[in-house]
Amino acid sequence: MTSVSVDSGDAAKLGADLELLKNPASATPLNAKAEQVANDAAPAPLATKGASGKKPRKRTTPKVSGGSFKLNSRGVWFVPDQSDDGAGDGGDVWLSEHLKVVAQVRDVDDLEWAVRVELQDMDGNIKEHTIPWKRLSSDQSTAILDELTAMGLAISFTLQHKRWLVQYLQTARDAPRGRLVPATGWFKETGAFVLPAEVIGDAGEWLIYxxxxxxxxLASGYPDAWRDGVARYAVGNPLLLLTLGAAFAAPLMGMAGLDSGGFHIVGASKKGKSTVCDLAASVYGKPEDYRQTWSATAAGLEYTTAAFNHLPLLLDEISQADAKGVGRMVYMLSQGKGKARGRDTGGVRDLTRWRCFILSNGENDLASVIKEGGGKINAGQEVRFIGLSADRKHGAFDDLHGFTDAPALCKHMALTAAANHGSIGREYLARLAGADRIELKAQIHAAMAKFSREAIPLGASNQVSHAAQYFALCGFAGELAASLGLADWATGTAWAAARVMYADWLHGRGGAGDGEDKAILRQVKLFFERYGLSGFQSWNDEKNTTFDEKSAIRPDNCGYRKTVEIDAIDESNQPKLSETTYFVLPNVWRSRILEGLDLKRANKLLLELGILHPDSKGGASRAERLPTSGRDKVRVYMVNAAALLGADDE
Structure with a gap:
């Protein structure tokens, strides 16, 4: 299958895109509809709420047999009932420092309930903790107090006092109702985005991370400082524009229908590859805190990724990863769910799930790292972690905006982001929370369809088309952020950057064909380049009866090589020097030449390209009489050397 390249019309469009990146003031709207897509997605800001939901009626004093409980500035107390004669029963009994039931909570599926408590440790810090009801009602219910004391709560250790304290927790049935949410991101199909410290938007109930x-x-500094010290330098720098677009694209992944995936940025040290990822992180938090690392176990990376649901996930320096496990990690990250694990009490735990836009970087590309670990990259991995080069005009940058070199520009932007970060992301999420989700989805899909029409070459493989969706979403998200006033690049600039980077990726990949087909050709070519002479016995008798005895003395025979000299000229009036045909033994073909490849797919491709001589029914192998087979014919694979050498595997 031949590669498909960008035609002259596409080249002209890319030239215009590059010019727009250099001179954004010359921008014209994408078209009336596309510009409307960006502008319509800019709703009026919606006031955010940290905790929404119905408030309870006036709470009653919790009572149990023989008394009741009270909470004051000194902690939790048991108040005994007075005796019939009116005399006291010895006064109030102190049970613990500040411990308050703040909510009766249930999980997202209404399957399990728990008590959410607020406590004060011995240093005066306020903490929250969740206690499942099934533990509160168990025979070992007092054991939950061990968790509270471990968190710093001072309690009375008298056994009866412990029992009263557990009863106190059991009696707060009229506390506010809440919903426990195990991950960040959009809560179902509501306009509420859950973060660890707050909920942006309203789900109609109290959500608790x-x-x-x-x-x-986290937010710090001023939005204008971020726009002036980071966003403005993305103009003219398509790689930086793309990574900033990825930060804005992360909350849109579900609406776009995309699985977790993203970009792996490759470049030499100190060229800016880590910086462009850090600047994407600064949309939501302080880069050095927000950034994660590849240096983790598969289980650790699973839980880390789940924590960044609907947010960008930054993984720094892939060389720190366990090379043997990188391939599996890439598939796990893109599948969006973790490993099934059993519960201590039996059954299977709920799978951890996520949908992230991933930005990774390193000095080595994904294929090299996987090969180092003894594996082989698959095309599916390459379109999940799309490799982008940070080797541009000035490291990762095309335009230095007056700075002396790339390190100087990186330092300026990094210092700005360290002091001014997070507020842009909060405002962006608030605007998305207030938008019409149905309309926003329609705008996203219209933009992705437009990108497909404009950027994907005709005849492109499904893999190439799939990868284009990530570039398209980054372009749309960058345009949306600008239309909301969160970035100051001109209309069309982010879109142009996405197109330029997609075209660069296609060029570096070698075209728009399937990655598996290119891998097949590369592997078959490599085998014959290495063993075409040493691995095959020379067969020079046209009567098929003898062969070169010297060439037969080899420890690892792969078959026969027949070279026929031709004095005639071909159709192009060029002299033919010789033609070589390889007769490959079946076991060698399957177990060595096509090792690790899909045999059926490989044979089909090689037949289409004329590399294999088919039999009379079009089959990949054919019956031939070999020098050592006597009068009988045996099945072999006949390989046309000229067709193999001429096949495009780039």
Whole structure:
């Protein structure tokens, strides 16, 4: 299958895109409809709420047999009932420092309930903790107090006092109702985006983040400083524009229908590849805190990724990863769900799930890292982690905006992002929360269809078309951010950057064909380049009866090589020097030449390209009489050397 390249019309469009990146003031609207797509997605800001939902009626004093409980500035107390004669029963009994039931909560599927408590540790810090009801009602219910004391709560250790304290937790049935959410991101199909410290938007009920990891989404500094010190330098720098677009694209992944995936940026040290990822992180938080690392186990990376649901996930320096496990990690990250694990009490835990836009970087590309670990990259991995080169005009940059070199520009932007970060992302999420989700989805899909029409070459493979969706979403998200006033690049600039980077990726990939087909050709070519002479016995008798005895003395025979000299000229009036045909033994063909490849797919491709001589029924192998087969014919694969050498595997 031959590669498909960008035609002259596409080249002209890319030239215009590059000119737009250099001179954004010359921008014209994408077209009336596309410009409307960006502008219509800019709703009026919606006031955010940290905790929405119905408030309870006036709470009653929790009572149990023999008394009741009270909470004051000194903690939780048991108040005994007075005796019949009016005399006291010895006074109030102190049970613990500040411990308050703040909510009765259930999980997202209404399957399990729990008590959400607020406590104060011995340093005066306020903390929250969730206690499942099934533990509160168990025979070992007092064991939950061990968790509270481990968090710093001072309690009375008298056994009866412990029992009263558990009863206190059990009696707060009229506390506000809440919903525990195990991950960041959009809550179902509502306009509420859950973060560890707050909920942006309104789900119609009180949502409480209960994830195992706290994502460092933090705000500091001023939005204008970020726009002036980071966003403005993205103009003329398509790689930086794309990564900033990825940060804005992350909350749109579900609406776009895309699985987790993204870009792996490759470049030499100190060229800016880590910086462009850090600047994407600055949309939501402080880069050095927000950035994650490849240096993790598969289980650790699974839980880290789940914590960044609907947010960009930044993985720094792939060389720190376990090379043997990188291939599996890439598939796990893109599948959006973790490994099935059993519960301590039996059954299977709910799978961790996520949908992230991933930005990775390193000095080595994904294929090299996987090969280092003894594996082989698959085309599916390449279109999940799309490799982009940071080797541009000035490191990762095309336009230095007056700075002396790329390190100087990187330092300026990094210092700005360290002091001014996060507020742009919060405002962006608030605007998305207030938007009409149906209309926003329609705008996203219209933009992605437009990108497909404009950027994907005719005849492109499904893999190339799939990868284009990530570029398209980054382009749309960058345009949306600009239309909302969150970035100051001109209309069409982010879109042009996405097109330029997609074209660069296609060029570096070698065209728009299937990656598996290119891998097949590369592997077959490599085998014959290495063993075409040493691995095949020379067969020079046209009567098919003898062969070169010297060439037969080899420890690892792959078959026969027949070279026929031709004095005639071919159709182009050029002299033919010789033609070589290889007769490959079946076991060698399957187990060595096509090792690790799909045999049926490889044979089909090689037949289409004329590399294999088919039999009379079009089959990949054919019956031939070999020098050592006597009068009988045996099945072999006949390979046309000229067709193999002429096949395009780039």
């Amino acid at each position: 209960d994830g195992s990891l706290k994502v460092p989404v």
